[in-house]
Amino acid sequence: MNIEHFDDLLAMARKQREPQHLLMVFTTAECEPDATPEQRAAHASGEGGVLRPLMCVDKDPAELKDFQSLAAEARQAGPAWQLMFTAALAGRTTASEIKRMLELLVKRVETGEFGGLLPFNVDGEAVLIG
Secondary structure, three states, X not given: OOOXXXXXXXXXXHHOOOOEEEEEEEEEEEOOOOOOXXXXXXXXXXXXXXXXXXXXXXXXXXXXXXXXXXXXXXHHHOOOOOEEEEEEEEOOOOHHHHHHHHHHHHHHHHHOOXXXXXXXXXXXXXXXXX
16 A cells, blocks of 8 residues: 555555554755755745654554544644654663654654654655655
8 A cells, every 4th residue: 555645544554453653754845044044935935954853652543533624633732743753662761762662753853764664744745855
């Protein structure tokens, strides 16, 4: 099954034999203070910039109805975001393990280490980062 939308990931996670936790980091794209005029123009047109984590959360797939519900919860919990990076954590896990993995996920996003992470836009559509 291809993951084209967050709801596809949610459906896949629910079908797994082992319990799943979805780890999510919500980000915004910002322009660096020392950006060149060309970089600022590219950012203004929706390209380039630096991703900054705004908030993170873990969810049991059974807790989520769909992407729209998650997006509404995110709008109430924090600032507007542009990309959400998602990873799945399988198996029985403790709260401290989940916290440690969320912290690692945030650091990976901050450093641009996106391998194995699934990015989604504000409409829940999967995004290719290149």
